[in-house]
Amino acid sequence: MDFSLNEDQELFRKFVRKYLNDQEQTKVARDYIAGNVEAVKQAITGVNELGCMMVNIPDDYDGMGLGKLDLVPIMEEFGRTLMPGVFLETSAFAVPIINQFATTEQKQQYLSEVASGEKAFTIAWLEPSRSYTEKGIQLEAILEQEQFTLNGMKTQVADVAFAQYLIVPVRVNGEVSIIVVDKETPGLTITAQKGFDETRQLSSIYFDNVTVPISALIGPLGDGWGILQEGLLSYNAAVSSVCVGAMEKIIEVASEYACIREQFGQAIGRYQAIKHRLADMKLSLETARSLSYYANWALETTSEDRVEAICSARIFATQAFVEIAAHNIQIHGGIGFTEEIDCHLFVKRSRFYENYLGTQAQYYDQAISALGWDAATKAKEHENLLIS
Amino acid sequence: MDFSYTAQEEQFRQELRTWLEENLPEGWLASQQLPSEEAELGQFLRKWQKTLADSRWAAIAWPEKHGGRNATLMEEIIYHQEMVRVKAPPLVNYVGLHMVGPTLMQIGTPEQQEKYIPKILTGEEVWCQGYSEPNAGSDLAAVQTTAVKKGDKWVINGQKIWTSFAHFADRCFLVARTSKGEKKHHGITCFLLDMNQPGVEVRPIIQMNGEHDFNEVYLTDAVAYDSEIIGQVDDGWRVTIALLMHERTGIGAQVFSLEQQFAELVNVAQTVTEDDQPLIAKPEVRKRLLDLYMNQRGSLLNYYRNLTKQLKVGHPGVEGSMDKLFVSEMTKKLFSEAISIQGHAGMLWEEDAVQDQGYWQKNYLYSFGQTIGGGTSEIQKNTIAERILGLPKDVGR
Numbered sequence: 001m002d003f004s005l006n007e008d009q010e011l012f013r014k015f016v017r018k019y020l021n022d023q024e025q026t027k028v029a030r031d032y033i034a035g036n037v038e039a040v041k042q043a044i045t046g047v048n049e050l051g052c053m054m055v056n057i058p059d060d061y062d063g064m065g066l067g068k069l070d071l072v073p074i075m076e077e078f079g080r081t082l083m084p085g086v087f088l089e090t091s092a093f094a095v096p097i098i099n100q101f102a103t104t105e106q107k108q109q110y111l112s113e114v115a116s117g118e119k120a121f122t123i124a125w126l127e128p129s130r131s132y133t134e135k136g137i138q139l140e141a142i143l144e145q146e147q148f149t150l151n152g153m154k155t156q157v158a159d160v161a162f163a164q165y166l167i168v169p170v171r172v173n174g175e176v177s178i179i180v181v182d183k184e185t186p187g188l189t190i191t192a193q194k195g196f197d198e199t200r201q202l203s204s205i206y207f208d209n210v211t212v213p214i215s216a217l218i219g220p221l222g223d224g225w226g227i228l229q230e231g232l233l234s235y236n237a238a239v240s241s242v243c244v245g246a247m248e249k250i251i252e253v254a255s256e257y258a259c260i261r262e263q264f265g266q267a268i269g270r271y272q273a274i275k276h277r278l279a280d281m282k283l284s285l286e287t288a289r290s291l292s293y294y295a296n297w298a299l300e301t302t303s304e305d306r307v308e309a310i311c312s313a314r315i316f317a318t319q320a321f322v323e324i325a326a327h328n329i330q331i332h333g334g335i336g337f338t339e340e341i342d343c344h345l346f347v348k349r350s351r352f353y354e355n356y357l358g359t360q361a362q363y364y365d366q367a368i369s370a371l372g373w374d375a376a377t378k379a380k381e382h383e384n385l386l387i388s
Numbered sequence: 389m390d391f392s393y394t395a396q397e398e399q400f401r402q403e404l405r406t407w408l409e410e411n412l413p414e415g416w417l418a419s420q421q422l423p424s425e426e427a428e429l430g431q432f433l434r435k436w437q438k439t440l441a442d443s444r445w446a447a448i449a450w451p452e453k454h455g456g457r458n459a460t461l462m463e464e465i466i467y468h469q470e471m472v473r474v475k476a477p478p479l480v481n482y483v484g485l486h487m488v489g490p491t492l493m494q495i496g497t498p499e500q501q502e503k504y505i506p507k508i509l510t511g512e513e514v515w516c517q518g519y520s521e522p523n524a525g526s527d528l529a530a531v532q533t534t535a536v537k538k539g540d541k542w543v544i545n546g547q548k549i550w551t552s553f554a555h556f557a558d559r560c561f562l563v564a565r566t567s568k569g570e571k572k573h574h575g576i577t578c579f580l581l582d583m584n585q586p587g588v589e590v591r592p593i594i595q596m597n598g599e600h601d602f603n604e605v606y607l608t609d610a611v612a613y614d615s616e617i618i619g620q621v622d623d624g625w626r627v628t629i630a631l632l633m634h635e636r637t638g639i640g641a642q643v644f645s646l647e648q649q650f651a652e653l654v655n656v657a658q659t660v661t662e663d664d665q666p667l668i669a670k671p672e673v674r675k676r677l678l679d680l681y682m683n684q685r686g687s688l689l690n691y692y693r694n695l696t697k698q699l700k701v702g703h704p705g706v707e708g709s710m711d712k713l714f715v716s717e718m719t720k721k722l723f724s725e726a727i728s729i730q731g732h733a734g735m736l737w738e739e740d741a742v743q744d745q746g747y748w749q750k751n752y753l754y755s756f757g758q759t760i761g762g763g764t765s766e767i768q769k770n771t772i773a774e775r776i777l778g779l780p781k782d783v784g785r
Contacts, residue, residue, distance in 0.1 A: 001462060001699065002390045003692040069389060255777040269779035272770070278777055279769035283710055290689035291682065297389045312682045368674045371681070373654070 003293065005073060013073035015050055017080075025081045026342050029199040032084040037161055044085050044162060048117025052087065056095055061111035068234065068300040072241045072293065079245025082342075082349050084199050086122045086163045090114055092238035093357075094121035094167055097178070097231040101219035110165070110180070122163035123357065124154035124181075124205050125228075132358045134176060134225050139207065141170035141179060143221075146214045148172070148179060150187075150207040157203050158356070160190055166205070167231075169224050176224035180216045187211070197348040232357060237299045237310050239353055240292035240317035247285040247317075247324045250346055254278060254331045261333075274331060281324045288317040311367035315360055321350040391692075393466070401466045404445065408474050411439055420475050426600070430556045433480035437511030440479075446509055447485045454493065455509045461699055465640055472644040480556055484508035484515035488561050488580075490634040495619050495627055504559070504580065516554040518562035518581065518605060519628070521547060526767050528563070529573040529625065533607060535564040542566075542579065542617075544587070544610040550761070554590045554603035557583050561631065562612075567622050576624040578631075580616045587611060597753035633704075639711045642758075643691045646719055649751075650684045653677070653726050656743060660730065667729055676725050683721070687714045706775045713768035716758040723752035 005013075020028075023043050031039040047053075055070050057063020064070075071091060078087055091114075098110050113119040129136045139152030150170060157166070166181045183190065187210040195202040219227045255278055258269030268274050295313035298306035325346040329336035336343040354360060368374055393401070413436060415421075423429045440446040441455060448467055450456025459467070479485060489508045492501050507513035524530040533546025544564055554560070562579040569575035581588070587610030593602040619627035654677060657668040667673050694707040726748040727734040736742040737749055759765045773779045 001393070001465075001692065001696060003689065003696045004389070004700075006389075251777070255779060258779055267780050269773070270782060272766070272782065275773035275779055275782075276766070276769045278779065279713075279772040282772055282777060283714055286690055286693075286707075286710060287683070287686035287714070290693050291686055293389065293693070294685070294689050297391075308681075309685075312678075312685060315678075316682045316686065364675060364678055367678055367681075371678075373658075373668050373674050373677065 003290075005069065005293070009070055009073050012055075012070070013077060016047075016052065016074055016077040019046055019050055020077060020081045020083065023081070026345060029082040029084055029345060032201070033198045040084050041162070043083075045117065047083070047085070047087075053091060053117050053120070054115045056091060056099075057111045057115045058099065058107075061107055062115040063111065068237065068296050069293075071238055072296050075238050075241035076245030076248065079242035079247075080249040082199050082246065082345055084159065084162070086120050086159050088235060088238055088242065089122045089158065089163070089167075090120040093123060093231045093235045094165070096234040097167075097218060097227050100230060101178075101223075101227050106180075106215070106218065113164075119164040120162055121165045121167055121180075122158055122160055124157045124166040124168045125357070126156045127152070127154060130155075132362060137169045137171060137176050137224075139168070139170045141172045141177070141212075143172050143214070148212045148214065148216070150179070150181070150210040150212065152207050154205045154207075155202075156193065156195075157205055158200050160203050160205070161201060167218075169228055172221055175222035176228070177221050178218040178224045178227050179212055180218060181210065181212055185210050185212065195352075197352040199345060199349060200352050233299060233306065233310050235357055236314035236363070237292070237295040239356075240288065240295055240310075240313035243317035243321040243350070243353060244285065244289045244292050246346055246349065247281070247288060247321055250324055250328045251278065251281050251285055253342070254281070254328050257332055268331075277327055277331065281327055284320040284324060288313070288320045291316050305370075307370035308367045311363045311370065315363050315367070318350070318353045319360065321346075322354055325350040393462070397462055397466060400463050401470060404467065404470050407443060407445065408470065408476070411443070412474060413477065416477070417474060420477075422477065426555070430480070433477060433556070434511045434514070436477045437480055441510045446479070446511075447489060450489065450509075451493070454489070454505055461695070465695065468641040469644050472641060472648055475648075480553065481508060481511045481514045483517045483553065483561070484511075484513070484559075486638065487517065487631050487634050488515045488559075491561075491627065491631045492618070494630060494634075499615065500580065500618065513558040514553060514556045515559050515561060516551050516557035516583070516603075516605075517631075518548045518551060518560040520550045522549055526764055528628070529576070531563050531565055531576065533562070533564045535566050535577060535579065535612065537566075540613065542612045542614075544579070544581070544607045544612060546607050548605040548607070549602075550593070551590075551603045551605045552601050554583070554605050555592060555600070557590075559583055560588075560605070561618075563624060563628050566624075569622065573625040575622050576628065577621050578618045578624040578627040579612045580618055581610065581612050582616070585610060595754065595757065597750045599750075599754070638762075639708060639715060640691060640695075642715045642719065643688050643711070646684055646715055646722065647688055649719070649722055650680060652744075653680070653722065653729070653748075656726070656748075657729060660733070660743060662731055667731075673729050676729065680718075680722055680725055683714075683718050687711070687718050690714060706771065709763070709768045709771040709775075712763065713765055713772070716755075717765060719758050720755040723748060723755045727752050 028040055028043040052074050054063045055066050059065040095114060098107060127136055127138055139150060139154065141148040141150045160183055164183060166183055168179050168181050169176055170179055187208045189206040191204045193202040193204055258274050259267050261268050291313040295310040298309040328346065329343045332343055335341060423432050437446055444455055444457055448457040448459035449464055452458050485508060489505055492504055508515065519528060521531055521533060523532060535542045535544045560581040560583050562581045564577055564579060565575055566577040567575035587608050589606040591604045592600050593604060594600055657673055657677060658666050660667050691711050694711055698704050730743060733743055738746055770782060774781055
């Protein structure tokens with residue numbers, strides 16, 4: 001029995017933390033809000049130099065050849081500082097699906113480019129129907145003479161500024177397929193959207209006769225939905241770790257503040273109203289951490305319960321993050337309500353993850369289905385169908 | 389990360405499993421029916437403990453020379469898992485086996501060890517724990533029961549409350565005040581009190597579920613001798629705490645029980661029908677179950693994480709307060725949800741239509757005690773805030 005990260009993983013965490021502390025933690029996120037994209041790109045270059053993007057890329061493609069669990073401490077550290085960028089989209093979505101479904105040539109190109117820190121991915125999935133269901137994917141790609149022609153629109157695409165490639169789910173002959181599109185392809189227009197969380201920049205992307213060679217297709221034609229589901233499992237396990245990191249930082253800051261802020265002649269942390277709220281926050285954090293460790297372990301070992309484990313971690317961690325970020329403002333009182341300190345940044349980021357790449361409701365349904373709890377209902381519905 | 393058990397651990401599990409199949413009380417696996425009459429129950433439980441002790445399964449963590457197996461922490465975990473799996477009858481001498489015995493081995497004199505330990509193991513002498521008083525609950529150091537030396541005797545007066553198993557007990561690990569110290573935890577002494585004497589009166593407290601676990605214990609000129617003092621006179625606070633620290637795996641049993649109770653609740657939701665539909669067909673029920681599932685998994689995984697740490701550093705950490713808080717609150721939540729989910733059937737108590745002979749209703753009522761006994765949830769939260777998060781101590785402490 002050993003339910004903990006190993007020494008190497010904890011050591012890597014230290015390097016990442018040291019680097020992000022040197023960047024003055026949330027200063028990078030604040031630079032991004034102020035529109036200083038170059039400063040953020042510089043900070044990201046530093047992260048790449050540490051090797052963060054190489055971790056889960058196989059040796060053959062210039063990576064470290066490590067697993068899902070090795071991403072956990074890195075994601076937690078990114079969460080602590082609300083680091084802007086497309087690490088999740090790249091390392092926890094694009095890399096795993098390319099690794100699992102792409103051809104050797106595609107891997108050689110994309111994975112090597114990611115490993116070197118040269119290029120990154122973001123995900124252009126959502127469409128105006130605003131649904132992360134299979135039906136919601138309507139952007140049409142016509143396949144003729146070894147190339148796809150794309151027409152349609154994607155929306156709420158995160159941080160295109162830091163990505164070269166877009167993972168684009170499209171419909172080819174009525175079926176979902178996955179295509180990688182370079183954002184600089186002619187016919188593609190990117191329009192910024194004003195988002196709730198200013199540390200993540202959202203965009204709408206218009207495809208007007210955008211042509212892409214057939215070599216950009218990931219996996220077999222028409223297998224796109226299954227590929228996306230695999231990508232989501234990786235992404236959700238990783239996003240739960242990001243939330244854990246963010247919550248850990250919030251609780252450190254809130255506890256520290258409760259020790260120094262005095263009212264009625266004593267630290268507010270002496271009052272049980274504050275103490276018990278913080279204890280509840282700590283318990284939620286540690287529970288989210290346990291669920292996220294397990295989710296990543298289940299993913300890595302393709303354990304039988306991986307779908308329910310990952311959905312649970314995702315639902316619990318994102319929900320706890322929303323709640324803990326809110327408690328943090330209450331503990332800080334008036335100052336917590338200002339732009340001056342970081343409290344609001346965490347609140348806004350928590351609402352970003354809550355419904356990004358799938359809604360809470362969707363993950364409840366997915367977990368319920370994985371646990372087999374809807375089987376009884378389905379049998380009943382089937383029976384009713386037969387009767388009518 | 390590695391959730392597997394070693395071959396040796398699996399062998400240990402198999403040995404225990406086989407033994408349980410052969411030695412559980414007759415018909416136990418089918419119905420788990422305890423005798424309802426109190427004297428008969430006492431006999432039944434003592435017999436069960438004797439059976440365990442005879443095969444060295446009563447106190448596996450004890451050294452072999454005292455009848456244990458010198459079990460590792462992982463073996464203790466497996467022991468709890470297996471006992472929960474068969475819903476084994478409770479250990480009537482839980483206090484003796486898990487608290488008094490190890491404390492005697494640590495602090496007791498050779499004479500005390502020789503006199504008490506063998507009878508603790510077999511259940512020949514059942515022990516209770518005389519800690520809480522009407523005015524000393526969470527604030528244990530405020531005990532008011534007094535012990536005054538008169539000749540060669542200590543004369544003890546006062547009242548204890550919430551004393552589990554006192555109605556079966558032969559001896560009591562009693563905390564009493566022997567002098568007024570500078571601080572309130574000074575001047576305390578621990579006694580190994582004989583319960584079978586005229587000065588000790590046990591009155592039952594009936595819980596809200598109709599069962600009887602607790603008692604009030606009235607001490608009126610009860611007598612103890614120097615040989616029945618454990619540790620030094622007036623230096624008993626140390627002993628008091630030492631006893632509490634021996635409870636090293638009790639939370640595990642609760643965590644594994646919660647896991648099993650959750651599986652049973654899902655089974656209820658899948659098999660009980662309303663309007664010819666299983667309860668689980670309702671989206672509302674499924675959502676409630678998933679919330680419970682996440683929390684139940686969380687409590688189990690938190691426990692495994694803390695266990696990992698304990699295996700590495702060699703002693704339990706303050707994180708135990710998080711496990712205690714979470715598993716007790718979740719147990720309360722689970723039974724509460726179980727009543728809700730059953731709809732109209734949740735209102736029933738003892739009658740034919742009630743689900744599982746009223747198991748859910750009875751345990752729902754019983755679960756209120758879990759967030760109070762063994763340190764209330766509020767005390768756990770203070771501990772988490774002060775000892776883990778580093779907040780200042782409460783006003784008044």
